[in-house]
Amino acid sequence: MAIECKNITFGYSKDNILFKNISFSVDYGERVGIVAKSGFGKSTLAKIIAGYEKPLSGEIIVDGKPITKKGYNPVQLIYQHPEKAINPMWKMEKVLLEENVLNDYIINSLGIKKEWLKRYPTELSGGELQRFSVARALCENTKFIIADEITTMVDPITQSQIWHFLIEECQKRNMGMIIVTHNMYLAEKICTRIINLEDMALE
Amino acid sequence: MKNIPEIEIENLSITFKIYEKGLIQKNIKTISNLCLKAYKGEILAVVGSSGSGKSLLAHAIMGILPKNATVTGSIKYKGSELTEKRIHNLRGKEICIIPQSVSYLDPLMKVGSQVMIKNNKSCFEKMRNAFKRYDLCENAEKLYPFQYSGGMARRALISTVEQTEPSVIIADEPTPGLDKQMAYKTMKYFRDFADKGKAVIIITHDIDIAVQYADKVSVFYGGTTLETTKAENFIKGEKYLCHPYTKALYNALPQNGFKPVEGFQPSPYDVFEGCIYYDRCDIRCEKCKENIPIYNFPDGSGFVRCINGY
Numbered sequence: 352m353a354i355e356c357k358n359i360t361f362g363y364s365k366d367n368i369l370f371k372n373i374s375f376s377v378d379y380g381e382r383v384g385i386v387a388k389s390g391f392g393k394s395t396l397a398k399i400i401a402g403y404e405k406p407l408s409g410e411i412i413v414d415g416k417p418i419t420k421k422g423y424n425p426v427q428l429i430y431q432h433p434e435k436a437i438n439p440m441w442k443m444e445k446v447l448l449e450e451n452v453l454n455d456y457i458i459n460s461l462g463i464k465k466e467w468l469k470r471y472p473t474e475l476s477g478g479e480l481q482r483f484s485v486a487r488a489l490c491e492n493t494k495f496i497i498a499d500e501i502t503t504m505v506d507p508i509t510q511s512q513i514w515h516f517l518i519e520e521c522q523k524r525n526m527g528m529i530i531v532t533h534n535m536y537l538a539e540k541i542c543t544r545i546i547n548l549e550d551m552a553l554e
Numbered sequence: 555m556k557n558i559p560e561i562e563i564e565n566l567s568i569t570f571k572i573y574e575k576g577l578i579q580k581n582i583k584t585i586s587n588l589c590l591k592a593y594k595g596e597i598l599a600v601v602g603s604s605g606s607g608k609s610l611l612a613h614a615i616m617g618i619l620p621k622n623a624t625v626t627g628s629i630k631y632k633g634s635e636l637t638e639k640r641i642h643n644l645r646g647k648e649i650c651i652i653p654q655s656v657s658y659l660d661p662l663m664k665v666g667s668q669v670m671i672k673n674n675k676s677c678f679e680k681m682r683n684a685f686k687r688y689d690l691c692e693n694a695e696k697l698y699p700f701q702y703s704g705g706m707a708r709r710a711l712i713s714t715v716e717q718t719e720p721s722v723i724i725a726d727e728p729t730p731g732l733d734k735q736m737a738y739k740t741m742k743y744f745r746d747f748a749d750k751g752k753a754v755i756i757i758t759h760d761i762d763i764a765v766q767y768a769d770k771v772s773v774f775y776g777g778t779t780l781e782t783t784k785a786e787n788f789i790k791g792e793k794y795l796c797h798p799y800t801k802a803l804y805n806a807l808p809q810n811g812f813k814p815v816e817g818f819q820p821s822p823y824d825v826f827e828g829c830i831y832y833d834r835c836d837i838r839c840e841k842c843k844e845n846i847p848i849y850n851f852p853d854g855s856g857f858v859r860c861i862n863g864y
């Protein structure tokens with residue numbers, strides 16, 4: 352089992368628990384859909400799995416070892432709102448260079464145009480910006496991708512292109528994926544398995 | 555004859571002045587020759603390619619484009635030109651926008667109080683009613699934006715239009731990240747609003763949801779409109795849609811085949827003659843490299859920009 356979430360309990364304060372004892376695992380090559388109502392804690396769980404937030408109890412195990420803060424994070428999180436996840440003071444080129452993914456293959460496959468590299472985030476449309484967040488998650492060392500509602504801000508054709516590309520990359524590199532979405536039609540097309548967190552919390 | 559549109563846009567073009575490598579100035583035309591009409595009692599859904607100019611259009615109407623943008627063509631409100639001075643007085647009162655980016659929420663202010671345009675009882679009640687409708691509890695009023703989930707932030711933005719009694723609402727992607735039920739509730743609010751004789755323009759990628767409530771759909775690509783058609787045609791099926799791009803958009807929805815299309819929308823740097831969809835179109839021919847006429851539908855419900863007409 353490549354990523355294991357073991358009995359994760361979390362609340363932003365101790366007297367306000369969001370979810371209790373969430374456990375599941377995701378193997379390489381799997382694309383696991385995560386669904387639950389708005390405000391349940393999906394994005395929070397995504398941050399915990401990527402190591403940006405500590406659970407109150409439980410642990411995240413990657414390849415048999417607890418996640419650490421050191422070195423490159425093999426679990427890459429693509430955020431729900433790119434405008435909040437990309438430094439507004441940086442030109443786009445710098446955003447990609449930081450993660451070392453200024454690579455023609457990725458840029459071309461995602462339809463990122465060279466002229467956008469010279470711009471600031473506010474000078475791009477929502478969907479254009481989201482392609483950069485996808486690109487920057489695809490560093491060579493990435494083993495897992497957590498995709499938090501990543502294509503709600505693009506048109507259906509671009510959505511289909513991005514997913515076909517991401518699925519192909521995942522298969523080529525044998526990465527695993529966790530996919531958060533409210534769109535059940537989309538989940539059924541792209542996921543190998545779907546977990547409803549609300550059901551799990553009831554058990 | 556139909557009544558005067560609430561918003562009428564004719565031959566709108568938006569050009570950005572960009573400085574590259576030192577002082578070489580470039581003009582990039584992001585919107586060209588765009589026409590659009592929004593009527594009282596109707597919802598117009600604006601759909602189409604990412605980066606096709608949908609948000610810029612909304613910002614142009616609201617008069618909030620960045621300084622390096624030049625606008626030509628005409629934007630009319632209730633039959634007369636919407637000048638800078640006029641929009642300044644109407645903005646946030648008669649014409650309201652729900653912005654696309656959640657970063658429009660002020661990170662330093664509690665969400666409940668920033669949604670209220672004035673600090674009085676009536677604004678407070680309107681805020682509380684709207685929050686209730688969108689399942690934001692009283693506790694949520696007191697939180698800061700960083701304590702909100704993605705969907706909650708979206709719902710707070712939607713609540714802002716209930717503060718005044720506008721005659722036009724422009725909603726720039728109001729439903730991404732909302733579950734079906736909440737998205738329907740939002741669209742239902744816009745439907746009721748339109749039914750009161752107001753005009754609504756909804757920019758959206760949630761085509762399947764929007765067409766169930768909208769009257770017309772305008773399809774954008776590369777800074778212009780390729781087709782405007784009745785919303786019901788998206789429900790009836792692909793063969794009721796005319797433009798090859800509109801059909802492709804329909805077929806790319808996960809429930810309709812999830813079919814991608816090779817290639818990408820051209821950049822405004824590419825100089826174009828003929829059809830802007832040429833390099834991705836399955837049925838292109840030599841004639842498509844020339845000027846493309848606009849075919850108006852005989853019943854007056856819309857138009858298509860393709861040599862194959864309707």
Ligand SMILES: Nc1ncnc2c1ncn2[C@@H]1O[C@H](COP(=O)(O)OP(=O)(O)OP(=O)(O)O)[C@@H](O)[C@H]1O
Nearest residue numbers: 363389390391392393394395701702703704705706
């Ligand atoms: N930094 C924070 N501090 C305090 N509370 C927070 C914080 N971030 C989120 N919350 C709260 O935690 C809950 C879960 O938020 P989260 O963003 O994980 O939800 P979500 O399931 O991703 O929802 P959505 O589908 O709307 O994106 C919400 O009630 C939210 O108000």
Ligand SMILES: Nc1ncnc2c1ncn2[C@@H]1O[C@H](COP(=O)(O)OP(=O)(O)OP(=O)(O)O)[C@@H](O)[C@H]1O
Nearest residue numbers: 474475476477478570584604605606607608609610
């Ligand atoms: N300040 C700017 N300077 C230069 N170009 C810009 C600027 N703002 C937007 N653009 C460009 O104008 C085009 C239209 O942008 P707009 O934000 O209107 O797209 P959109 O249709 O709303 O897309 P999305 O669906 O992704 O939100 C894009 O290609 C974008 O890169």
Ligand code: SF4
Nearest residue numbers: 829835838842860861
């Ligand atoms: S004008 Fe020609 S290239 Fe353009 S959409 Fe119509 S058939 Fe295709």
Ligand SMILES: [Mg+2]
Nearest residue numbers: 394431703704
């Ligand atoms: Mg979320």
Ligand SMILES: [Mg+2]
Nearest residue numbers: 476477609654
């Ligand atoms: Mg936009």
